[in-house]
Amino acid sequence: TAGITQAPTSQILAAGRSMTLRCTQDMRHNAMYWYRQDLGLGLRLIHYSNTAGTTGKGEVPDGYSVSRANTDDFPLTLASAVPSQTSVYFCASSEFGQDRAQPQHFGDGTRLSIL
């Protein structure tokens, strides 16, 4: 089973350019999440969506936007990339976002370098 699919696997991007990281899940989960992972800082939540049509801000939302037009897709957009956004980005999903007992399922990540 595919679970969470992220694309691209890796990308090098010039500063100032825009970029959309794609995330698709085939589990019909209601909630989806975007995290970034930086060395020494663990994972930090960027944005989340508890259900299609709704989104919320996480711990580090600045410089990022998301949309949730349908259940399966949750793209993350960097409108004007800056070097501090160099990171590994993980997408995750869970069956019910507001049920804090639900486990999250993660993709394998997108490694993004901003030069």
Next chain:
Amino acid sequence: DAKTTQPNSMESNEEEPVHLPCNHSTISGTDYIHWYRQLPSQGPEYVIHGLTSNVNNRMASLAIAEDRKSSTLILHRATLRDAAVYYCILRLRDDKIIFGKGTRLHILP
């Protein structure tokens, strides 16, 4: 703000039990404790979660202190495939998700 504290790294011998500690002294009554692990070049993988009572599943056990200010993930018999970074996470009532910095577990053959 709620946060978790874990040792940076730990070592254990293969086929022995491993106890991975996590402190979360500012946890509130309705915050769930989750544990995930991350192998190299992969996304985190769910291990176990709990609220107040100790929990067991096929992967591990979770022991939660009576005051809930700390918890311990127990791997009963470590294998080389258990070498990973283990994260203790709080899921808060306001939808916040707090990842600790994780413990890198080394398994010695």
